[in-house]
Structure formats: C-alpha cells, structure tokens
Amino acid sequence: MVALAVILFAITLLTIDLVIQARQKKYPLMSPSLRSSEKADVVRMPKSVFFHPAHTWARMEGADSVTVGLDDFIQKAVGAIDKVYLPMIGQKVKQGDPVITVHHGDRKLMLVAPISGTVFALNNDVLDNPALIAANPYEEGWLFRLEPELLANSLSLLTIAENAVSWIRTEAMRFREFLAGQTLQHATLGATMLDGGVPVANSLEYLDDSSLRKFEDQFLR
Amino acid sequence: MITRLIGKLTFWKALGIVFILGGLVSGAARFIFGLGATTHLSDSTPWGVWIGFDVVTGVGLAAGGFTLCGIVYIFNIKRFKPIVRPTVLTAFLGYLLVVVGLMFDLGRPWAIWHAIVMWNPHSVMFEVAWCVMLYTTVLALEFSPVLLERFHLTKALKVVKAITIPLVIAGILLSMLHQSSLGSLYLIVPEKMHPFWYSPMLPVFFFVSALAVGMGMTIVESYLSARAFNKTLETPLLKDLSRMMVGVASVYVMMRFLDMLHGNKFALVGWNMESGMLALEMALFFAIPLVVHNVRFGQTRLGMFLGAMSVVLGFVTNRLNVAMTSLERYYGNVYFPSIGELFVTAAVVSAGFWIFSLAVKHLPIFVDAHEEKDMVRLTPVMRPVVEEPRTAASAQA
Known part of the structure; x- marks a missing residue:
C-alpha cells in the first residue's frame, strides 16, 4: 500500500515536471539564462581539433581514423539545422570537395571535406537528429569518419589551437564586414548589429539566395 | 522584497x-x-516509512558513489571522471540524510553512539551501524577535495589525493558489506515475509540491485543538474552508463527469476496485492528501461532520463515491498504512515535537493570538460573610458 502510494506520488511529480518543461520550451522566456556555449558571440574551439578554413574540422582518432564535423561558428550562423546529407560509406572524398549538405528550412549550404580519405562510418544519430550538432559539434555532433590519405599534405592547410583561435577571430570580423555589406539590401539584419558585437547566431537566415551563395563562395570554399 | x-x-x-x-x-x-x-x-x-524509505531505500539510492568510484579508480575508466564529484556528493548527502531520518525513528536517538563502544558482533544491526559510520566518514573524505580546492588548502589537498585509491577501496568494501547487510536484516523474519520477497539470497539481491540503481541515480542526477544549473550533459558517458544499468538490472531479474523457480513461488502468482506489486516492481526496474533503452527515444537525453528514472522507481518499489508489503499479510493490518511521518520524509528528500543545489552554486562540483576551457569570445572586450577626476588646478588650466 505504502509502496503504491509512494510510486504514484513520484509519477505525479514526474508528470508535473514534464508539463513544466514542455511549457518552458513553448515559452523560452521562462527558461533559465543561456549557457555560455549558447551565447551569440561565443564559439567553441577545442584545442585538439584541426580546423579547415572553410569551417569544417578533423580530429585524429588513431592511425587510420579521422573524425570530421562542422565547426561551432558555422552551425551557429546557419541556425537550427533540419537535415544533413553526408557522403556514402566507401566513398572517396578529396580535401576541399563539397560533400556535406546542411538544410535550414528551404535554405541549403554545401560544406567541404577538411581532409582527403575514404569514408568508413557515418554518425547515424546526427542524421536522425541534426540538433545534436548544436548541442556539441565536436562530440555527439560529429558527422563522419574516414581513413585518411596523404594526411601530412592535408594537415598543412589546417590550423589548430592558438592559430585556430586567431583565425576564428579574424574570420568573425570578416563575417561582420560581409554582413554589413548585405545590410543595405536587407534592413532586418541591421537590428542584430547595433550592439557592436559580432552577430553570429542565425545571421544567415536574413540573407537572400544570392547573398547566401556569396557567403558560400567567400567562407565555405 | x-x-x-x-x-x-x-x-x-x-x-x-x-x-x-x-x-x-x-x-x-x-x-x-x-x-x-x-x-x-x-x-x-x-x-514504518522512516526505515522503509529513508534508510533502506535511501542507502540504496546513494549507491552511485561507490559504483562510479569503482568504475573510475579501480577499473581505470577515466572518461567517467567528470561525473564523479556530483555522484559522490549525492552519495554523501544520501548517507547524511539516512542518519537524519534514523534519528527520528529511533526511540532513544541520544543513545545512537552506543554501537561504537557496546559491541554486539553477532547482530546484523551492529554491522549496519558500523558500515554507515565508516562509509559516511569515507564519503566525507572522498568529497573533501572539493572543499579543500574551494578554500585553497593545497597541502591538505595533496594528502587527500595521495590516499584516494585506499579510500575508494575502503568505500567499495564498506558499501558491499552495507548494501548486502540491509538485505540480511530481513533474513531473521522468514516466517513473516511473503515468499515473493523472502529469500536466503536477499543480501545478494540487495547488492546487485544497488549497483543498477547507483548508475540510474547518476543519470537522473546528471540530467537534472544539467538542466537546473546550465551544465553540459555528458551524453556519451551517460549512454554507456545507461547500457551498463540495463545490463545489471537484467542480471538481477535473472537471479530473481531463478529464485522464484527454485522456491516454487510462481504457484503463488495470482490476482492479489502481492502479485500486483511484484509485477509493478519488475516492470519499473527491468521491463520499461529495457524497452526504452532499445528504441531510438531511449538514446535521447530525455529518454535516458526516463529509463533511469524507471529503474529508480522500480528500486524504491522493491525496497518498500521488502520492508512493508511483504509483512502486511502476516500482521493482518495495513500500515499507512501518518501525515507527520510523510512530512518528515518529504522534508528529508527536499533538504537533500536544497543542499545539493547550494553546493553546486558555491563549490567546484561540476568540472566542465568542454565549456569554458574551449570558449572563444568573438566580440572584443569593451574597455570603459575612465576620465581623470577634475581638480581645481586642472580646471583653471
């Protein structure tokens, strides 16, 4: 009797909690403040990851395995990613080839492979639930694994650690200037830049198709 | 205000x-x-409920401490280290609150120290009392690096870190003794307990189920902390923990099944209170988590949380079934706690949550593996322009 009462009470509390959580998702102002990793002008740049200038990354997992993903800067700029398309298992990819496609609504962007090699594993969790990229693009949000070819050559183009941090800061300023150029055409974007910061989160949403293609050419190739 | x-x-x-x-x-x-x-x-x-829930169940729910310390320090699986501190804190608070709950239940709580000097090594209670005292001390020492770090007591920190492994080993030994001896407590009443729950294997059942719920509690507590305090959830670690939890729960259910089979207890299954409670216990502890773990939803954060929560609730049902449901038929009267008993128990649990949140706010409990260390702020820091205070001389100039 006591056991049943305790369990029913616990299940009632759990249900109330789930309802409260669902309401907070619906009305985000009721939620606690953002984590630092979710703030608009902060990006995650792990020191153990090699970054490609076109905003993808590669991490050595062993002699024959490199994990690949897209960086925090680009996932924030794109906004919520709805769909991801990856190369097939067994496919040979070359460094700089556009092999990753991400969708945000009806907009899409192509991203390049950071190094050359043969794909041998895909992250099915991300294919099913692309929100994992936003949660952490370097851990659960990885995209695929490949067996590298001509690794030394590939790595010479990539940056790591302090160099990557300087690169991303420069890249952020270049992005700001790029957006400023587009602001004349799209007045809504101006509002996001008034505080003098670098507007990263969801900024690509405000660009029309031709600006988006320009962005792709200037930042993702 | x-x-x-x-x-x-x-x-x-x-x-x-x-x-x-x-x-x-x-x-x-x-x-x-x-x-x-x-x-x-x-x-x-x-x-009543103070022993059945606060002590017998509370000790089990604090089992995450020794389980995770064993995984990290004895089996050397270091990737679980980021969740050791919150788990040890949960275990430490759990044991402290068990002692608080016990003080309400004891007829003469001021005589609690008698077990230290008036030994009765033939009593299971004696073993339980010593294990609680020693393991609470071990947990206090295991948790002490957090306080020593906070107050920059580096020499003391070095000493505690040097004895980490012996401490962990002592903690695991004491917990194994203690979790199982809580089961041994009920071995003295075979004629009073319902056969579904009485078994000479009770100490083993108690220990194995505590292992599973230790992992379950770690997942539940990590999920709630990540949500409440905006911390990164160590999802890959919790996925592994969730897999191990379901594995251990399966072993436990297998053991219970064999016990039922050898004791011809399946003949007692029918349309009665005991059968219903046994079914509820098994569904919550094993069947629901197994199903949740094997569907796609079970791999999400919420899915892992709900799977672990089910194990925790199944464990609570089991301990309350052992401590209360199994004895009701023998005594012929149905015990239900008074409102005061319920309030004390609810207050003990609430105090646990409250102290945990205070500790997280003021002490380095969560070691953020990915958060601040890897952050790059893109906006240049704006330095305020400080004007020199105008003096009379400068004003004249």
Whole structure:
C-alpha cells in the first residue's frame, strides 16, 4: 500500500515536471539564462581539433581514423539545422570537395571535406537528429569518419589551437564586414548589429539566395 | 522584497518550502510528544516509512558513489571522471540524510553512539551501524577535495589525493558489506515475509540491485543538474552508463527469476496485492528501461532520463515491498504512515535537493570538460573610458 502510494506520488511529480518543461520550451522566456556555449558571440574551439578554413574540422582518432564535423561558428550562423546529407560509406572524398549538405528550412549550404580519405562510418544519430550538432559539434555532433590519405599534405592547410583561435577571430570580423555589406539590401539584419558585437547566431537566415551563395563562395570554399 | 522573492519562486521551490516547514513542525512534534502519539507505528509495525524509505531505500539510492568510484579508480575508466564529484556528493548527502531520518525513528536517538563502544558482533544491526559510520566518514573524505580546492588548502589537498585509491577501496568494501547487510536484516523474519520477497539470497539481491540503481541515480542526477544549473550533459558517458544499468538490472531479474523457480513461488502468482506489486516492481526496474533503452527515444537525453528514472522507481518499489508489503499479510493490518511521518520524509528528500543545489552554486562540483576551457569570445572586450577626476588646478588650466 505504502509502496503504491509512494510510486504514484513520484509519477505525479514526474508528470508535473514534464508539463513544466514542455511549457518552458513553448515559452523560452521562462527558461533559465543561456549557457555560455549558447551565447551569440561565443564559439567553441577545442584545442585538439584541426580546423579547415572553410569551417569544417578533423580530429585524429588513431592511425587510420579521422573524425570530421562542422565547426561551432558555422552551425551557429546557419541556425537550427533540419537535415544533413553526408557522403556514402566507401566513398572517396578529396580535401576541399563539397560533400556535406546542411538544410535550414528551404535554405541549403554545401560544406567541404577538411581532409582527403575514404569514408568508413557515418554518425547515424546526427542524421536522425541534426540538433545534436548544436548541442556539441565536436562530440555527439560529429558527422563522419574516414581513413585518411596523404594526411601530412592535408594537415598543412589546417590550423589548430592558438592559430585556430586567431583565425576564428579574424574570420568573425570578416563575417561582420560581409554582413554589413548585405545590410543595405536587407534592413532586418541591421537590428542584430547595433550592439557592436559580432552577430553570429542565425545571421544567415536574413540573407537572400544570392547573398547566401556569396557567403558560400567567400567562407565555405 | 517579498514580491521579488515570490517572483523567483518556482513550483518546485514552493513545494520544497512546504515540505521542509511541514517536516520541521512534524519533527518537533515527534520529539515533544513521542513516537506513539505522532506516528502510525505500533508493536506489530515497528518499522514504518522512516526505515522503509529513508534508510533502506535511501542507502540504496546513494549507491552511485561507490559504483562510479569503482568504475573510475579501480577499473581505470577515466572518461567517467567528470561525473564523479556530483555522484559522490549525492552519495554523501544520501548517507547524511539516512542518519537524519534514523534519528527520528529511533526511540532513544541520544543513545545512537552506543554501537561504537557496546559491541554486539553477532547482530546484523551492529554491522549496519558500523558500515554507515565508516562509509559516511569515507564519503566525507572522498568529497573533501572539493572543499579543500574551494578554500585553497593545497597541502591538505595533496594528502587527500595521495590516499584516494585506499579510500575508494575502503568505500567499495564498506558499501558491499552495507548494501548486502540491509538485505540480511530481513533474513531473521522468514516466517513473516511473503515468499515473493523472502529469500536466503536477499543480501545478494540487495547488492546487485544497488549497483543498477547507483548508475540510474547518476543519470537522473546528471540530467537534472544539467538542466537546473546550465551544465553540459555528458551524453556519451551517460549512454554507456545507461547500457551498463540495463545490463545489471537484467542480471538481477535473472537471479530473481531463478529464485522464484527454485522456491516454487510462481504457484503463488495470482490476482492479489502481492502479485500486483511484484509485477509493478519488475516492470519499473527491468521491463520499461529495457524497452526504452532499445528504441531510438531511449538514446535521447530525455529518454535516458526516463529509463533511469524507471529503474529508480522500480528500486524504491522493491525496497518498500521488502520492508512493508511483504509483512502486511502476516500482521493482518495495513500500515499507512501518518501525515507527520510523510512530512518528515518529504522534508528529508527536499533538504537533500536544497543542499545539493547550494553546493553546486558555491563549490567546484561540476568540472566542465568542454565549456569554458574551449570558449572563444568573438566580440572584443569593451574597455570603459575612465576620465581623470577634475581638480581645481586642472580646471583653471
């Protein structure tokens, strides 16, 4: 009797909690403040990851395995990613080839492979639930694994650690200037830049198709 | 001021305040008027919800501490290290609150120290008392690096770190003894317990189920902490933990099945209270988590949390079934705790949540593996322009 009462009470509390959580998702102002990793002008740049200038990354997992993903800067700029398309298992990819496609609504962007090699594993969790990229693009949000070819050559183009941090800061300023150029055409974007910061989160949403293609050419190739 | 405080009040905070105030009043009444006047305990039901839930269940729910310390320090699986501190804190608080709960239940709580000097090595209670004392001390030492780091006591920190492995080994040994000896407590009443729950294997059942719930509690506590304190959830670690939890729960259910089979207990299964409670226990502890773990939803954060929560609830059902449901038929009376007993128990649990949140706010409990260390702020820091104070001389100039 006591056991049943305790369990029913616990299940009632759990249900109330789930309802409260669902309401907070619906009305985000009721939620606690953002984590630092979710703030608009902060990006995650792990020191153990090699970054490609076109905003993808590669991490050595062993002699024959490199994990690949897209960086925090680009996932924030794109906004919520709805769909991801990856190369097939067994496919040979070359460094700089556009092999990753991400969708945000009806907009899409192509991203390049950071190094050359043969794909041998895909992250099915991300294919099913692309929100994992936003949660952490370097851990659960990885995209695929490949067996590298001509690794030394590939790595010479990539940056790591302090160099990557300087690169991303420069890249952020270049992005700001790029957006400023587009602001004349799209007045809504101006509002996001008034505080003098670098507007990263969801900024690509405000660009029309031709600006988006320009962005792709200037930042993702 | 009051309006601001009310504005900050959430549903859970308000509920916690009601429980703690109710617990304080009920606790005071218990010490002023005595157990007989304030509880529904009697000679036929001497152990009620304070023992069944606060002690027997509470100790099991604190099992995450020794399970995770064993995984990290003995099996050397270091990737679980980021969740060791919150788990040890949960275990430490769990044991402290077990002691608090016990103080309400003991007829003469001021004589609790007798076990230290008046030894009775033939009693299971003696083993339980010593294990609780020693393991609470071990947990305090395991948790001490957090405080020493906070107050920059580097020499003491070095000493504690040097004895980490012996401490962990002592903690695991004591926990194994203690978790199983709680099961041994019920070995002395075979004629009173319902056969579904009485078994000479009870100590082993108690230990194995504590292993599973230790992992379950770690997942639940990590999920709730990540949500409440905006911490990164160590999802890959929790996925592995979730897999291990379901594995250990399966081993436990297999053992229970064999026990039922060898004891011809399946003949007792029917349309009665005991069969229903056994089914509920098995569904919550094993069947639901197994199903949740094997569907796609089970791999999400919420799915892992709900799977682990089910194991925790199944464990609570099992301990309450052992401590209460199994004895009801023999005594012929149905015990249900008084409102005061319920308030004290709810207050003990609420106090645990409250102290945990205070500790997380003020102590380095969560070691953020990915958060601040890897962050790059893109906006240049704006330096305020400080004007020189104008003096009379400069004004003239």
